Amino acid sequence: MKKLLFALVASIFSFSAMAGGHADWFKEAGAPYKGTVLQGVAENTPPGQFAGEVLAKEFEKLTGIKVQLENTSWDQMYDKAIKDMEANSGIYDFVYIEQDIVYDYLNRDFLVNITEGLASNPSLQAPGVSLDDFTTFIDYFKDDTGDVFGVPMEAFIKVYLYRKDLFERADAKAAFRAQYGYGLSPATSFDQYRDNAEFFTHFCAEQGMECWGTTVQGHTGHPASTYEFLESIAPSFGLYNWGVNMDTYQSCVENGGQLNGGRAKAALNFWTQLLPFAPPEALQSTWSEVGSSFAAGRAAQGWVYGENAAWIATDAEKSAVVGNVGVMLPPTAPGVMTQAAAGNGYIGYYDGGAYGIPHSSKNKEATMLWLQFVAMNEHQADWAIAGGRITHKDTYADPKVMAVDEQADGYFTLMRDTGFLYAGAPPFPFHGAGRGAIDPFIYSALAGEMTPEEALDGACQALDTVMADLGYQN
Amino acid sequence: MLSKNKTGWLLLSPTILILVLAGLVPFFYVLYVGFFQWNPLAVDPSLQFDGFASNYRRLIFDxxxxxxxxxxxxxxxxxxxxxxxxxxxxxxxxxxxxxxxxxxxxxxxxxxxxxxxxxxxxxxxxxxxxxxxxxxxxxxxxxxxxxxxxxxxxxxxxxxxxxxxxxxxxxxxxxxxxxxxxxxxxxxxxxxxxxxxxxxxxxxxxxxxxxxxxxxxxxxxxxxxxxxxxxxxxxxxxxxxxxxxxxxxxxxxxxxxxxxxxxxxxxxxxxxxxxxxxxxxxxxxxxxxxxxx
CATH class of the missing domain: 1.10.3720.10 (MetI-like)
Structure with a gap:
């Protein structure tokens, strides 16, 4: 909250600085739409809260256009947005488009072509706002011709977070060396990760601390666990695109896929074997709970989404580990880093989303203004600090961001320098159906009802059935 | 008696209208859709008739x-x-x-x-x-x-x-x-x-x-x-x-x-x-x- 207040004050200064420049333009451009109420729906994330609580208010002050942003749970966000767009009911003027669902939305022609909309109505084109200012993350929201259908509002990578204070303890170092025969350090390999996890689970218990060796985003009834496996663990083992053969849309090894191949099985074995070293809430944890568990000091290391990394490292009001957070790339199997650097693979998920305008919106022009307001350079730094996200190239060099970067152990620098090693979700228009087919098998593997091998054999068959059903297989 | 009935039906009509719109129309729509293969994520996202019993037959073995x-x-x-x-x-x-x-x-x-x-x-x-x-x-x-x-x-x-x-x-x-x-x-x-x-x-x-x-x-x-x-x-x-x-x-x-x-x-x-x-x-x-x- 303090952070949002700070961001609000900082934004007021930013907009004061903007006054007389772009502010006048927005006032003038917004005048015909004064009194309009724009409805939006998005996931309740730190960047979403900033948009709803800071940017929306500033936009209303400038233009008289009210923005009501409904920040809700991930499931509800999809449910509401998709139902609205399918029914063409026009409840929402803008919706959050998560990177992994964009192919579905484009395929079903839900979204307004923003490039075309601005080109055909130059009076709506805000000065000083350029889609070229964005990082390459905006490419995920373009069609084949390069037209933009969503304005990125958050982008972050899933990093390896570790507790510096625990890893630097002399007694921990000595005990670790005695037990494992090598020095204690943040993990760069899976064996080391497992050793660290096992060690800190016992070490914390011996010290009477409520902490465990690793986080696991292992909810046994929520897709978050499937996502952690498919988008973080599996790629770091060298399994890309869910193991789907992109030419034939088959995922089982016997059909030319990889979802039940050696890498996938090694990855799922590794991940499920971490459970004894994870906090007890792991099997009911989505991304939010993983962030909260780490912030509460309940894990020594883990894969954590970048949107949470900044506040975990810097917000003393919400995090008990401020000043003790280390940030690194996650461990990878031999050869994966080389493949990722060459553009033939990736080490994890480049996550994020954009605001787009459904065709059913009744206030498209006013929403165009809002989306450009969101895209302005002036408030990107404050947004980055509040939400751990960066969508503009210049934001990395902002002094305020650089100061937070230092506190956050170089999270933003890591994102800037190694972001290219990460990738968004594979371009599957059937994303939801495919993932839904895999979910129960991942849940069962986590609950111990199936071995990882059985789970992946079942998952690939279920996924192949869905892809065949939907007509994707050649 | 007839006028009494007319008044009754008139008073009931809003309820009946709501019941028809909120209950019967969706029911018959769902019944209708149940006869088709329809997934908007499919290569062909349109409704495809595959026989009246196709989905039901599939469910019996699901x-x-x-x-x-x-x-x-x-x-x-x-x-x-x-x-x-x-x-x-x-x-x-x-x-x-x-x-x-x-x-x-x-x-x-x-x-x-x-x-x-x-x-x-x-x-x-x-x-x-x-x-x-x-x-x-x-x-x-x-x-x-x-x-x-x-x-x-x-x-x-x-x-x-x-x-x-x-x-x-x-x-x-x-x-x-x-x-x-x-x-x-x-x-x-x-x-x-x-x-x-x-x-x-x-x-x-x-x-x-x-x-x-x-x-x-x-x-x-x-x-x-x-x-x-x-x-x-x-x-x-x-x-x-x-x-x-x-x-x-x-x-x-x-x-x-x-x-x-x-x-x-x-x-x-x-x-x-x-x-x-x-x-x-x-x-x-x-x-x-x-x-x-």
């Missing part, structure tokens, strides 16, 4: 769907039995006087006014491993590990407990209303004839309560067969398929995987099964009531 129905029926039978027993006992005790009776009755009714999704949230906060107080208490004082993210049996029973907590007050209040309205003459005659309390309960109270019991059983049976919200919040249907009741299964097929045609067929088939269960139950209860008469 183990996951059939298991979800069995799970839902099992859940309904278990919760209904517990809620009826507890509700009857509570209603009987509320008939007598005891200190703080009105306070107890008010507190006991509170769960009824809570939305199902909130009930799920309350139970989640109370029982989630690591953070909720219940697992700590069970572990520290009884050495019992509660982790329904891992244990399928625990997940099922946790949902039973949640449902019982939420809906027993409804059963109690309805039965209490029924018990309070029972005529006193049969009781007085039975006492004069020397019947004991158990005989009075089994031969007078229960038979006279049958109409109320039928209403309660039907309302709770239909409600429990379509449970979604609380389960969604507490377990999301997991671990694995352990708490994937039919309502949740249909939701996942329709709104996650977008199988609109198949999902519609599931809904119709499940509605049919629900009606059959209720009809069988009704017939049995009415026949039994007649025999006792």
């Amino acid at each position: 183990e996951i769907f059939l298991e979800s129905i069995w799970r839902s029926i099992k859940f309904s039978v278990v919760t209904l039995s517990i809620e009826l027993t507890l509700g009857f006992l509570l209603a009987l005790s509320l008939l007598s006087s005891f200190p703080l009776k009105s306070f107890f009755r008010s507190v006991h009714t509170l769960p009824l006014v809570i939305a199902p999704i909130v009930v799920g949230s309350i139970f989640k906060l109370f029982t989630v491993q690591g953070l909720g107080p219940l697992p700590h208490i069970l572990k520290d004082y009884f050495g019992y590990t509660l982790n329904y993210g891992l244990n399928a049996e625990q997940a099922f029973w946790m949902i039973v407990i949640m449902d019982v907590w939420h809906w027993t007050p409804f059963v109690t209040l309805t039965l209490l209303a029924g018990l309070s309205a029972l005529p006193q003459d049969p009781y007085e005659s039975a006492k004069i004839d020397g019947a004991n309390n158990f005989q009075i309960f089994t031969y007078i109270t229960i038979p006279m309560m049958v109409p109320v019991l039928i209403v309660v059983i039907f309302i709770r049976l239909m409600d429990s067969l379509k449970i979604v919200d609380e389960v969604w919040m507490l377990t999301g249907g997991g671990p694995g398929y352990a708490t994937r009741f039919t309502g949740i299964h249909i939701w996942k097929e329709v709104f996650e995987k977008r199988y609109y045609g198949l999902g519609s067929a599931m809904s119709i088939l499940y509605l049919y099964i629900t009606i059959v269960i209720c009809w069988v139950l009704y017939s049995v209860m009415v026949a039994r009531g007649k025999n006792e008469d």
Whole structure:
């Protein structure tokens, strides 16, 4: 909250600085739409809260256009947005488009072509706002011709977070060396990760601390666990695109896929074997709970989404580990880093989303203004600090961001320098159906009802059935 | 008489219109969609007619769907039995006087006014491993590990407990209303004839309560067969398929995987099964009531 207040004050200064420049333009451009109420729906994330609580208010002050942003749970966000767009009911003027669902939305022609909309109505084109200012993350929201259908509002990578204070303890170092025969350090390999996890689970218990060796985003009834496996663990083992053969849309090894191949099985074995070293809430944890568990000091290391990394490292009001957070790339199997650097693979998920305008919106022009307001350079730094996200190239060099970067152990620098090693979700228009087919098998593997091998054999068959059903297989 | 009827129909017409728009139109639409293969994520996202029985034939061999129905029926039978027993006992005790009776009755009714999704949230906060107080208490004082993210049996029973907590007050209040309205003459005659309390309960109270019991059983049976919200919040249907009741299964097929045609067929088939269960139950209860008469 303090952070949002700070961001609000900082934004007021930013907009004061903007006054007389772009502010006048927005006032003038917004005048015909004064009194309009724009409805939006998005996931309740730190960047979403900033948009709803800071940017929306500033936009209303400038233009008289009210923005009501409904920040809700991930499931509800999809449910509401998709139902609205399918029914063409026009409840929402803008919706959050998560990177992994964009192919579905484009395929079903839900979204307004923003490039075309601005080109055909130059009076709506805000000065000083350029889609070229964005990082390459905006490419995920373009069609084949390069037209933009969503304005990125958050982008972050899933990093390896570790507790510096625990890893630097002399007694921990000595005990670790005695037990494992090598020095204690943040993990760069899976064996080391497992050793660290096992060690800190016992070490914390011996010290009477409520902490465990690793986080696991292992909810046994929520897709978050499937996502952690498919988008973080599996790629770091060298399994890309869910193991789907992109030419034939088959995922089982016997059909030319990889979802039940050696890498996938090694990855799922590794991940499920971490459970004894994870906090007890792991099997009911989505991304939010993983962030909260780490912030509460309940894990020594883990894969954590970048949107949470900044506040975990810097917000003393919400995090008990401020000043003790280390940030690194996650461990990878031999050869994966080389493949990722060459553009033939990736080490994890480049996550994020954009605001787009459904065709059913009744206030498209006013929403165009809002989306450009969101895209302005002036408030990107404050947004980055509040939400751990960066969508503009210049934001990395902002002094305020650089100061937070230092506190956050170089999270933003890591994102800037190694972001290219990460990738968004594979371009599957059937994303939801495919993932839904895999979910129960991942849940069962986590609950111990199936071995990882059985789970992946079942998952690939279920996924192949869905892809065949939907007509994707050649 | 005719003008009287006209006035009646005129007064009823808004209700009928709403019922048609909100009930019959969606029902016939779902029935219609159930005859098609339709998934907007498909290469061909249009509705494709594949024979009237295509989706239904597929469902008859769909183990996951059939298991979800069995799970839902099992859940309904278990919760209904517990809620009826507890509700009857509570209603009987509320008939007598005891200190703080009105306070107890008010507190006991509170769960009824809570939305199902909130009930799920309350139970989640109370029982989630690591953070909720219940697992700590069970572990520290009884050495019992509660982790329904891992244990399928625990997940099922946790949902039973949640449902019982939420809906027993409804059963109690309805039965209490029924018990309070029972005529006193049969009781007085039975006492004069020397019947004991158990005989009075089994031969007078229960038979006279049958109409109320039928209403309660039907309302709770239909409600429990379509449970979604609380389960969604507490377990999301997991671990694995352990708490994937039919309502949740249909939701996942329709709104996650977008199988609109198949999902519609599931809904119709499940509605049919629900009606059959209720009809069988009704017939049995009415026949039994007649025999006792």
